[in-house]
Amino acid sequence: MKDWTKISNVDKDKIWDRFYNDFSFRPSVYKHDWPSIKTDKTILKFDIKNLWGDSYSDIIYTDFIQKAIDAFIEITNPDDSIIALDWQHECFYIDPRQLTPDIMTDDETSIPIISFIPDGDYYIFITKDFENIWFGHPWEKSITIIGDRLMKAFNNHRPLLLTNEK
Numbered sequence: 050m051k052d053w054t055k056i057s058n059v060d061k062d063k064i065w066d067r068f069y070n071d072f073s074f075r076p077s078v079y080k081h082d083w084p085s086i087k088t089d090k091t092i093l094k095f096d097i098k099n100l101w102g103d104s105y106s107d108i109i110y111t112d113f114i115q116k117a118i119d120a121f122i123e124i125t126n127p128d129d130s131i132i133a134l135d136w137q138h139e140c141f142y143i144d145p146r147q148l149t150p151d152i153m154t155d156d157e158t159s160i161p162i163i164s165f166i167p168d169g170d171y172y173i174f175i176t177k178d179f180e181n182i183w184f185g186h187p188w189e190k191s192i193t194i195i196g197d198r199l200m201k202a203f204n205n206h207r208p209l210l211l212t213n214e215k
Contacts, residue, residue: 050116052143052144052145054142055141056139064132064140065134065208068179071088071136072086072087072088072182073148074086074199077134082202083186084193086184086193087091090195093203094192094194096190096191097185097190100210101190110150111211112208113208114164116203116208117174118148118149120187120202120205121181121183121202122195123202123205124176124181124198127177129144129177130142131144132173132176132177133173133174134174135163135169136171136173140163165185165192167185167187167190168187176199180198181194181196
């Protein structure tokens with residue numbers, strides 16, 4: 050977890066301001082307010098409801114997180130970090146090469162874990178140039194990917210959850 054660098058409050062405010070501005074972010078638990086982000090860019094959006102409930106599988110859950118990590122590794126340089134945002138909580142710079150599905154779901158740490166699977170809050174991962182965004186919507190139970198490089202990389206590492214979708 051040493052590679053999770055807390056973002057200062059000043060920088061966090063700047064990042065969130067830009068995210069709100071660039072993507073017209075409107076957080077809400079109500080369907081009539083969705084989508085919570087808007088963009089003119091091409092997006093890849095998919096449902097992740099099957100990651101919970103009766104269809105839950107450790108294998109599919111872990112595979113999904115690993116494929117998200119792999120996609121960010123593919124689009125970043127070895128010395129790059131990405132931004133991990135947790136709405137209304139601490140945010141971090143993280144090195145995707147130091148992530149594993151176990152780290153992303155570990156409840157034994159003092160550092161709040163931001164996962165590629167939203168579990169009650171918006172979890173957002175962004176490259177520092179704001180060109181590649183992973184937006185996890187906790188109430189819609191969806192992921193929206195923005196950015197050609199991230200969409201391509203995610204399709205290169207397509208998770209088991211989505212292998213039967215076209």
